[in-house]
Amino acid sequence: MKRIALTLAALTVLLAAAPAHAGDAMSASIRNCTWCHGTSAQGYTVAPRLAGQQARYLETQLYGFATHRRDNPASKQYMWNATAALKDSTIRDLADYFAALPPRPANDGHRDLAGRGQAIYSQGIPEANVAACLACHGPNAQGIRDIPRLGGLSYSYLKQRLEQWNQGYHGAVPSPMPVVARSLSADEVEALASYLSFVR
Amino acid sequence: MTIFGLKAMLRTAMTATVLGAAWPAAADDLHAKLEYCLTCHGTAGQGYRAYYTMPRLAGQQPKYIENQLRAFVERRRTNPIMANVAHGLSPSMFGALAEHFHALTPPPLGGAPRGQLGLGKHIFDEGLPESNVPACAACHGADAHGQDEIPRLAGQLHDYLTSKLANWTRERGQDRARPDISAIMVPTTHNLTHEQIAAVAAYVSTLK
Numbered sequence: 442m443k444r445i446a447l448t449l450a451a452l453t454v455l456l457a458a459a460p461a462h463a464g465d466a467m468s469a470s471i472r473n474c475t476w477c478h479g480t481s482a483q484g485y486t487v488a489p490r491l492a493g494q495q496a497r498y499l500e501t502q503l504y505g506f507a508t509h510r511r512d513n514p515a516s517k518q519y520m521w522n523a524t525a526a527l528k529d530s531t532i533r534d535l536a537d538y539f540a541a542l543p544p545r546p547a548n549d550g551h552r553d554l555a556g557r558g559q560a561i562y563s564q565g566i567p568e569a570n571v572a573a574c575l576a577c578h579g580p581n582a583q584g585i586r587d588i589p590r591l592g593g594l595s596y597s598y599l600k601q602r603l604e605q606w607n608q609g610y611h612g613a614v615p616s617p618m619p620v621v622a623r624s625l626s627a628d629e630v631e632a633l634a635s636y637l638s639f640v641r
Numbered sequence: 642m643t644i645f646g647l648k649a650m651l652r653t654a655m656t657a658t659v660l661g662a663a664w665p666a667a668a669d670d671l672h673a674k675l676e677y678c679l680t681c682h683g684t685a686g687q688g689y690r691a692y693y694t695m696p697r698l699a700g701q702q703p704k705y706i707e708n709q710l711r712a713f714v715e716r717r718r719t720n721p722i723m724a725n726v727a728h729g730l731s732p733s734m735f736g737a738l739a740e741h742f743h744a745l746t747p748p749p750l751g752g753a754p755r756g757q758l759g760l761g762k763h764i765f766d767e768g769l770p771e772s773n774v775p776a777c778a779a780c781h782g783a784d785a786h787g788q789d790e791i792p793r794l795a796g797q798l799h800d801y802l803t804s805k806l807a808n809w810t811r812e813r814g815q816d817r818a819r820p821d822i823s824a825i826m827v828p829t830t831h832n833l834t835h836e837q838i839a840a841v842a843a844y845v846s847t848l849k
Contacts, residue, residue, distance in 0.1 A: 565726070567729025570674060570676065570677035572681055573726075577689075577692055577693075578691075580692075583692075584692070585692045617680040617684075620676055620680050624677075
């Protein structure tokens with residue numbers, strides 16, 4: 442009886458200690474992200490906003506970095522190392538954490554291009570075989586599951602990502618984006634990136 | 642080799658040369674347009690779940706596809722995205738695209754709940770006489786492959802079918818002055834409960 446009680450007591454101590462320990466590890470992981478992505482995860486220079494991003498998309502991207510499938514230069518330089526030691530459970534927790542933070546729009550595109558960008562976003566360019574972005578990313582560019590939220594990301598990040606689909610880099614998972622982006626002109630990319638940077 | 646055989650070969654070779662000259666531009670156009678369609682409808686036309694659920698086009702009846710494209714253009718079928726898409730197509734492209742989609746044979750995309758497949762099969766095969774719901778198989782065929790203007794349902798995405806059946810009179814036959822064949826489905830869509838719609842949609846989505 443005494444031994445059982447002792448074991449129970451020991452277990453209780455262990456169990457009580459475990460969540461606190463996990464919490465510390467979690468906040469350390471979050472801090473590792475926010476060094477670059479900003480303390481409220483709104484993005485900073487080349488690091489995109491994570492706040493409000495679709496959780497499933499964040500998870501897919503983290504695995505894409507860890508397995509080196511997503512291979513654009515910034516991913517290689519920063520994210521391959523940053524994700525090398527992440528456990529599955531940490532990836533899931535980080536994705537849920539950042540998805541739940543309220544996003545703020547970057548508002549840093551060219552205002553005069555936003556109208557053209559909105560037209561391409563919602564109607565596509567049928568005569569040039571450009572599909573409407575809205576069909577997959579939603580009417581408010583909010584994304585769904587592993588399709589990312591685009592609304593309010595920074596102009597420079599959006600522009601670069603659209604350009605990179607044409608430069609032979611790979612995404613974390615197969616997607617129609619290389620086909621879509623191939624038919625976009627440089628002006629159309631700027632218009633889309635401008636429009637999306639203002640979407641809240 | 643008979644003289645007729647040689648003549649036939651020569652004629653084939655000449656036809657091939659003539660077509661070879663005219664074909665590349667048209668084939669490029671068609672190829673680019675197909676790729677454009679499959680951006681949203683899945684690389685093999687199997688359908689795709691994004692913000693909106695894009696229906697399977699693979700194996701679909703060409704006549705049905707052409708009719709729907711025309712209905713989008715003429716605003717008899719409500720769909721802002723497809724109205725734009727169809728407006729950008731030449732009428733000759735309708736038929737060429739429809740034939741290509743018909744020839745695609747990917748397996749069903751799947752993803753339907755499996756709990757009510759028995760009820761779905763019952764509705765599909767026998768209908769619900771007590772609710773004035775005819776057997777789907779009577780028109781769509783026992784294999785659900787459809788015929789001419791009657792669409793294939795086999796392998797269609799269950800969530801797409803559920804949403805179409807639930808919103809039938811809000812999306813189809815929108816030009817009162819020009820009623821179309823979609824009117825046939827109106828009573829049935831009203832006589833099915835939501836649970837019955839979900840069951841039959843799940844069932845046909847599993848068919849090959």
